[in-house]
Amino acid sequence: MFFRDKLINEEEPKLKIGFLHFSSCSGCQVAFLDMFEEAVEILDTVELVYSNMLTRQREIPFLDVAFVEGALCLEDSHHIGLIKELAEKSKLIVAIGGCASFGGVRRLSCGNQLPQPQHQSFVPITEIELLKGKIKYAIPGCPPNPSLLYSFLLALLELNDDFLQPFEFMASSKDASGFDVIAEVVNKGFCVGCGTCATACPTRAISYNENCGKPTFNPSMCVHCGSCLAACPQSFKPYPQPVYS
Amino acid sequence: MLSLNERFLLGSYKKVFLAKSSGKNPIKVFFKLMLKKGLIDGILTCGEEEGRPVPSLFLKAEEVKISLLNRCFGVNTLLKRAVQKYRLSKLAVLAPSCMFDGLNKTQYFGIGCNWTKTAVALKVGLLCMGALTETAQIAEITHITGKRKRVKRVFFGSGALYYETDDGESVEVPPRVHHSYTLTACRYCLNMSAKGTDITFVPKENPEEGLFIVRSERGWYTLAQVQKLAPGELKLKAAPKEEVESIISCLREKTLLNINDILERIELGLPVPKWSDNKLRKFYRAWNSVEDTNLEEEVF
Numbered sequence: 172m173f174f175r176d177k178l179i180n181e182e183e184p185k186l187k188i189g190f191l192h193f194s195s196c197s198g199c200q201v202a203f204l205d206m207f208e209e210a211v212e213i214l215d216t217v218e219l220v221y222s223n224m225l226t227r228q229r230e231i232p233f234l235d236v237a238f239v240e241g242a243l244c245l246e247d248s249h250h251i252g253l254i255k256e257l258a259e260k261s262k263l264i265v266a267i268g269g270c271a272s273f274g275g276v277r278r279l280s281c282g283n284q285l286p287q288p289q290h291q292s293f294v295p296i297t298e299i300e301l302l303k304g305k306i307k308y309a310i311p312g313c314p315p316n317p318s319l320l321y322s323f324l325l326a327l328l329e330l331n332d333d334f335l336q337p338f339e340f341m342a343s344s345k346d347a348s349g350f351d352v353i354a355e356v357v358n359k360g361f362c363v364g365c366g367t368c369a370t371a372c373p374t375r376a377i378s379y380n381e382n383c384g385k386p387t388f389n390p391s392m393c394v395h396c397g398s399c400l401a402a403c404p405q406s407f408k409p410y411p412q413p414v415y416s
Numbered sequence: 417m418l419s420l421n422e423r424f425l426l427g428s429y430k431k432v433f434l435a436k437s438s439g440k441n442p443i444k445v446f447f448k449l450m451l452k453k454g455l456i457d458g459i460l461t462c463g464e465e466e467g468r469p470v471p472s473l474f475l476k477a478e479e480v481k482i483s484l485l486n487r488c489f490g491v492n493t494l495l496k497r498a499v500q501k502y503r504l505s506k507l508a509v510l511a512p513s514c515m516f517d518g519l520n521k522t523q524y525f526g527i528g529c530n531w532t533k534t535a536v537a538l539k540v541g542l543l544c545m546g547a548l549t550e551t552a553q554i555a556e557i558t559h560i561t562g563k564r565k566r567v568k569r570v571f572f573g574s575g576a577l578y579y580e581t582d583d584g585e586s587v588e589v590p591p592r593v594h595h596s597y598t599l600t601a602c603r604y605c606l607n608m609s610a611k612g613t614d615i616t617f618v619p620k621e622n623p624e625e626g627l628f629i630v631r632s633e634r635g636w637y638t639l640a641q642v643q644k645l646a647p648g649e650l651k652l653k654a655a656p657k658e659e660v661e662s663i664i665s666c667l668r669e670k671t672l673l674n675i676n677d678i679l680e681r682i683e684l685g686l687p688v689p690k691w692s693d694n695k696l697r698k699f700y701r702a703w704n705s706v707e708d709t710n711l712e713e714e715v716f
Contacts, residue, residue, distance in 0.1 A: 313529065318533065319526030337525070359687060360600035364547070366471065366493030367518030371528030379471065384489035384549050384599060402528035404517035405601070 189221030195241030199315035237261035269396030272309035273347035311397030347397035349388035371402035427611030462655035512544035541610020548596030
């Protein structure tokens with residue numbers, strides 16, 4: 172793994188992590204807090220050095236792993252500065268949640284709302300060229316489950332490639348809506364009708380149709396969080412796109 | 417190179433039992449007893465509503481209704497309700513292997529439903545030769561018998577899959593015909609015997625009988641507990657060798673058809689089901705149970 176040597180520093184055994192907030196509801200940080208007692212188990216190996224919600228630190232220190240939630244608002248100068256700082260001060264970036272990874276609910280925003288009508292355009296951080304080399308993983312969900320964040324953090328500490336690989340795929344994927352489940356799984360004849368996508372969907376945009384034994388999709392309710400395709404048991408092998416070889 | 421031997425078709429198991437209960441479906445009795453005695457706190461399976469299978473979550477023993485048809489879909493849609501709403505921590509799941517693919521993935525990665533890893537107490541697989549929708553099943557039975565009938569029950573008899581129709585007739589289902597009516601994804605399945613579960617249940621011709629293929633330590637222990645708590649209600653004896661062989665021959669025929677379809681996809685240059693590629697290495701090998709013996713031990 173490319174960051175193995177970068178991450179392990181014998182003088183400072185604790186991994187310095189930080190949470191950076193862009194345009195989002197902060198639900199991903201709340202999900203991190205929802206780990207409760209499980210989080211305590213990893214606190215001896217991890218040090219939370221920066222978070223706009225959880226620490227008093229004003230200035231962003233150097234981070235081993237930066238967890239980023241939210242999409243970049245192009246009209247917000249604070250966000251632009253934060254992106255530059257992130258590129259400079261972090262060794263590895265993990266995009267958490269639909270907004271940071273795929274655009275999420277921000278894809279549906281056209282801005283022009285009070286109190287900041289100038290905020291109109293939003294881009295997921297995975298699409299920012301400046302961060303391309305550093306964004307290694309994207310975690311789907313709106314918000315991601317605390318159990319997923321916990322397992323992910325453990326896998327990151329243990330450098331568990333088997334676990335991390337799908338999230339590496341997702342960092343370069345744009346398949347995040349129910350349409351992708353239909354196109355990649357149902358239309359290609361892989362859907363077994365297990366209903367995992369429907370249970371994973373946070374907005375009930377995907378429901379299960381008893382008559383055909385397959386999922387049906389309501390696009391008006393989809394927030395592009397990527398949970399459905401990521402949860403589908405048939406999806407990961409050809410993730411992000413199927414391999415025609 | 418795949419070898420269609422017992423190990424590949426049926427997977428590894430500790431013992432096969434022939435279960436008998438008086439007047440009831442043995443798997444229903446098994447689950448009811450477990451719920452009554454507190455060994456589990458809920459059952460996630462395909463229940464029955466007006467003769468139609470529907471995904472169901474049962475929390476009380478008296479409510480348990482298990483579908484006798486091979487139309488088990490959408491079981492995982494109730495996962496969040498079971499784990500997050502009712503906070504069940506000793507959940508039993510009865511479903512074919514494909515449902516467990518979704519459940520295993522949710523347990524392994526945590527995507528979809530929170531804290532599922534520790535919520536499942538028992539996984540009981542169903543021997544499944546391919547699931548099909550109600551419409552497809554009516555078309556299939558019409559194809560075989562020449563008459564429009566409704567299927568009441570599915571069971572495995574002497575080396576074949578059988579349907580019991582609403583007029584009480586038992587109809588043998590030729591694998592090739594069944595293959596053409598099943599869901600497309602079922603035509604690529606190589607885990608029809610639900611390898612990787614604790615117990616696989618096989619319904620028999622006599623509605624009061626069924627085979628329990630016990631695979632894991634957890635399955636063995638649970639079955640022993642049920643026997644200890646209610647010895648008279650579920651009678652178990654070692655299944656005759658012929659019973660196992662008849663299931664294997666049935667599976668072999670269907671597996672050959674499935675492999676043929678997979679090869680056809682490769683020939684067409686279409687993406688193939690996950691078993692052919694090991695992009696995710698260990699997890700996929702275990703998941704597909706092609707080489708490994710116990711998915712549970714491998715994955716978790």
